[in-house]
Amino acid sequence: MLTIKDLTVSIHGKTILKGLNLDVKEGEVHAIMGPNGSGKSTLASVIAGRDLFDVDKGEITYMGRNIFDMPAETRAREGLFLGFQYPVEIPGVSIANFMRTAINEKRKHLGLDPLTGAEFLRVMEEKKKMVDIQSKLASRSVNEGFSGGEKKKNEIFQMAMLEPRLAILDETDSGLDIDALKVVANGVNKLRRKDNATIVITHYQRLLDYIIPDFVHVLYDGSIIKSGGKELAVELEEKGYDWVKKEAGAGNAA
Amino acid sequence: METTHTTLMKEKLLELYHKEQEAIRGNATPMVNRIRQHAFSRFRDNGFPSIKQESWRFTDLTPLLNTEFVFDFSNQSRSMDVDKIFTCDVYDLDTFSITLLNGWFVYKHAPLTRLSNGTIIGSLAKAMEVYPDLVDQYIGKAVKTEQYRMAALNTAFLQDGLFIYVPEGVNVDKPVQLINIVNAENPVFLQPRHLIIADKGAKLTLVHCDHSLTHKVSFTNTLMEVYAEENATVDHYKIQNKGRNSALVTNSFFHQKKGSRLQSNIITLNGGFTKNIVDVSIDGTNCNSEHYGLYLVDSNQHVDNQLNINHLKAKSHSNQLYKGILDDEATAVFSGKVLVSRHAQQTEAHQNNNNILLTDDAKANTQPHLEIYADDVKCSHGATVGQLDPEAMFYMRSRGLCERTARQMMMIAFASEVVQKISIEALQKRIHSMVEKRLRGELTICEQCVLHCNSKEPTTFNIDLSKL
Numbered sequence: 001m002l003t004i005k006d007l008t009v010s011i012h013g014k015t016i017l018k019g020l021n022l023d024v025k026e027g028e029v030h031a032i033m034g035p036n037g038s039g040k041s042t043l044a045s046v047i048a049g050r051d052l053f054d055v056d057k058g059e060i061t062y063m064g065r066n067i068f069d070m071p072a073e074t075r076a077r078e079g080l081f082l083g084f085q086y087p088v089e090i091p092g093v094s095i096a097n098f099m100r101t102a103i104n105e106k107r108k109h110l111g112l113d114p115l116t117g118a119e120f121l122r123v124m125e126e127k128k129k130m131v132d133i134q135s136k137l138a139s140r141s142v143n144e145g146f147s148g149g150e151k152k153k154n155e156i157f158q159m160a161m162l163e164p165r166l167a168i169l170d171e172t173d174s175g176l177d178i179d180a181l182k183v184v185a186n187g188v189n190k191l192r193r194k195d196n197a198t199i200v201i202t203h204y205q206r207l208l209d210y211i212i213p214d215f216v217h218v219l220y221d222g223s224i225i226k227s228g229g230k231e232l233a234v235e236l237e238e239k240g241y242d243w244v245k246k247e248a249g250a251g252n253a254a
Numbered sequence: 255m256e257t258t259h260t261t262l263m264k265e266k267l268l269e270l271y272h273k274e275q276e277a278i279r280g281n282a283t284p285m286v287n288r289i290r291q292h293a294f295s296r297f298r299d300n301g302f303p304s305i306k307q308e309s310w311r312f313t314d315l316t317p318l319l320n321t322e323f324v325f326d327f328s329n330q331s332r333s334m335d336v337d338k339i340f341t342c343d344v345y346d347l348d349t350f351s352i353t354l355l356n357g358w359f360v361y362k363h364a365p366l367t368r369l370s371n372g373t374i375i376g377s378l379a380k381a382m383e384v385y386p387d388l389v390d391q392y393i394g395k396a397v398k399t400e401q402y403r404m405a406a407l408n409t410a411f412l413q414d415g416l417f418i419y420v421p422e423g424v425n426v427d428k429p430v431q432l433i434n435i436v437n438a439e440n441p442v443f444l445q446p447r448h449l450i451i452a453d454k455g456a457k458l459t460l461v462h463c464d465h466s467l468t469h470k471v472s473f474t475n476t477l478m479e480v481y482a483e484e485n486a487t488v489d490h491y492k493i494q495n496k497g498r499n500s501a502l503v504t505n506s507f508f509h510q511k512k513g514s515r516l517q518s519n520i521i522t523l524n525g526g527f528t529k530n531i532v533d534v535s536i537d538g539t540n541c542n543s544e545h546y547g548l549y550l551v552d553s554n555q556h557v558d559n560q561l562n563i564n565h566l567k568a569k570s571h572s573n574q575l576y577k578g579i580l581d582d583e584a585t586a587v588f589s590g591k592v593l594v595s596r597h598a599q600q601t602e603a604h605q606n607n608n609n610i611l612l613t614d615d616a617k618a619n620t621q622p623h624l625e626i627y628a629d630d631v632k633c634s635h636g637a638t639v640g641q642l643d644p645e646a647m648f649y650m651r652s653r654g655l656c657e658r659t660a661r662q663m664m665m666i667a668f669a670s671e672v673v674q675k676i677s678i679e680a681l682q683k684r685i686h687s688m689v690e691k692r693l694r695g696e697l698t699i700c701e702q703c704v705l706h707c708n709s710k711e712p713t714t715f716n717i718d719l720s721k722l
Contacts, residue, residue, distance in 0.1 A: 072652055
C-alpha cells in the first residue's frame with residue numbers, strides 16, 4: 001500500500017529525513033516511535049502532501065502510484081488521511097459542511113454520486129456514535145474553541161467519516177487524558193479493516209496498550225534505526241531510547 | 255488649492271442653484287428652504303471634500319467629477335411605468351416596495367400611502383406638501399452640514415426621496431424596501447434625500463437597495479436621516495450592487511433617543527466607487543446601536559466606510575463590525591470613530607475591522623479610533639489585514655478539498671459573520687447566496703433587487719480564487 005524508499009527530505013537546507021525506508025501493507029498497523037526532533041511529524045507531513053519540504057532523494061509509492069505526482073487533495077481522495085498533531089481552527093466553517101464537502105469531493109473523484117443531505121446526516125449520526133461525539137459538535141466551527149481532547153476526537157471523527165485506506169495519526173495521543181485516549185483508540189480499532197492500514201506516530205507506549213501494532217519502528221535522526229513487533233514498544237518504555245541509539249551507532253560503526 | 259475638476263463642478267452647482275431656484279425650491283416648506291439656504295452657504299464656503307481632510311485622505315473624489323453631468327430638477331419619472339424596466343422578483347421576502355428612479359419617487363400607486371395603522375410611506379416631496387409640520391419637526395436636525403461636505407451639498411439640492419413616518423407604538427410588520435435605480439442615457443448626478451421617523455416604541459425594518467441598470471457613468475450623493483424616538487427599533491439594511499462606472503456617496507445620519515435600538519448593515523457587493531458615511535448620535539440612555547458592514551471588491555473598485563458613533567448619554571451600547579475581501583487592485587478604507595462624551599458614563603463601545611487581501615496589489619487602510627472623555631466606560635477596538643491562513647488551507651486540502659473550494663469556504667465563512675446578523679431570515683438567505691455567488695464569481699451586478707434584475711448587458715466581476 002505504502003512503500004517508502006531511501007527518502008531524504010530537507011527544509012531550508014537542513015536535512016530532516018535521511019534515507020528512510022518503510023513498507024506498509026493492507027491490514028497492518030505500524031507504530032513509529034522516537035524522541036522529539038527525530039523527524040516523525042515531517043514524515044507524516046511529506047506523505048500527506050505538505051509543500052514546505054524539499055524531497056532531495058528517494059521515493060514514496062502509494063497504491064502503486066508515485067505519491068509526488070498527486071497534490072495533497074488527490075492523495076486524500078485516494079484514501080490517505082492525516083490526523084494532525086495540532087488540528088487547525090477554521091472559524092465559520094461548520095464541521096458538517098466541511099465533511100459533506102470533503103466526502104462529496106472524494107466521491108466525485110471516485111466517480112460516485114454525491115451524498116444527499118439525508119444520506120449525509122445518516123452517515124454522520126452513525127459515525128458520531130462510533131467515536132462517542134456529542135451531537136452539537138457537528139454544527140460548531142471546525143476546531144474553533146475546542147479543548148485539546150475535543151480536537152483529537154474530531155480528527156478521529158473525520159477519519160471515520162472519510163473511511164481512509166491509509167490513516168496516519170500524528171501524536172494523536174499527546175495531551176489526552178486516559179478517558180479521551182480510550183475513546184480515540186476505540187475509534188481507531190473500530191475502523192480497522194483487512195483492507196486498510198494505520199500508521200500511529202507516538203511518543204509514548206501507552207497508546208499502544210489500546211491500539212495494538214503489528215510493527216514498531218524507532219525513528220531517530222531521520223531514519224528508522226530499529227524495527228520489531230509490539231514488544232519493542234514495551235522495551236522502549238522500560239529502557240528509553242539510548243540503547244537503541246547505541247545499538248544503531250555500533251551497527252553503523254561496524 | 256482645489257483641483258480644476260472640483261472647482262468647475264462646484265461652480266456649475268453654484269450656478270445651477272441660482273438658475274434652477276424655482277424648480278429646486280418647488281413645494282418645499284419654508285423651513286426646508288431655510289435649511290437649504292444654510293447648507294448651500296456651507297457648500298459654497300467649503301466645497302467638495304478634499305483628500306486633505308482626514309476622513310477623505312484615501313478617497314479622492316476629484317477624478318469622478320471630471321464628467322459633464324446632467325442634472326434633473328423636475329420629476330420625469332412619476333408617470334414612468336417602472337415595471338417595464340425593472341421587475342422585482344421577491345418571492346419569499348414580503349415587503350412594501352418603493353422605487354426611486356434616478357433619484358425621483360416613482361408613483362406606482364399614490365405618491366403617499368397611509369396604512370391603516372397610521373404609518374405614512376411615500377415621496378418626501380409630497381410629504382412636504384401634505385405633512386409640512388411633521389417634516390419640519392425633523393428634517394435636517396441630525397444632519398451635520400458643517401462637518402460633512404457631501405451632506406451640505408445634498409441638503410442644498412434636496413427635492414425628493416423616501417419619506418416614512420411610523421406612529422407611536424406601531425410595528426410595521428412588513429419590511430419597507432427602497433429600490434434605488436439609476437437608468438439614464440446621459441451621465442446623471444443624483445441626490446436623493448430620505449427622511450425616516452420611528453416614533454416612540456415604533457418598529458421599522460428598511461431594506462435599501464442601490465442598483466444601476468446602466469453602465470453609463472453616474473454619480474449619486476444620497477442622504478438618509480433616521481430618527482429613532484424613545485424605545486423605537488429600526489433595522490436598516492443597505493445592499494449595494496452597482497456598476498463599475500458608478501460613484502456612490504451615501505450619507506446616513508441616525509439620531510437615537512432613550513431606549514431605542516438600531517441595527518445598520520451595509521453590504522457592498524459591487525461598486526466602482528463607494529463611500530458610505532454613517533453618523534450616529536446616541537442621545538439617550540440605554541440605547542443599542544449595532545453597525546455591521548461587508549464589502550467584497552475586486553478589479554479597481556474602491557470602497558470607503560466611515561463611521562462616527564457619538565455617545566452623548568450614559569449607559570448605551572454600540573458595536574461596529576466591518577469585514578472585507580479585496581481582490582486585484584481593489585482598495586478599501588475603514589475609519590471608525592467612537593466618541594464618548596463626558597456625560598456618557600457606563601458606555602460600552604466596540605469596533606472591529608477585518609480585511610482579507612487576495613493579492614499584493616489590493617490595499618486596505620483601516621483606522622479604528624476611540625475618543626473618550628468619560629472615565630467609567632468599556633471600549634475596545636481592533637483591526638486586522640491579512641491573507642487566508644495557509645495552515646487552514648493545508649488542513650482542508652488534506653481532507654480532499656481542492657484549493658479553490660477551500661478558499662471559497664474560508665471566504666464565505668469570513669463573510670458570514672456579518673451576514674448572520676441580518677435578522678430577516680429570507681433576506682439573510684438571499685444575501686448569503688448572493689455573497690456565495692459573488693465569491694464564486696457568478697454574480698452579475700444586475701441581479702435584481704434582493705435581488706435579480708435582468709440587465710441587457712450583464713457584467714460579471716470575478717474575485718479570482720486561483721490567486722494566493
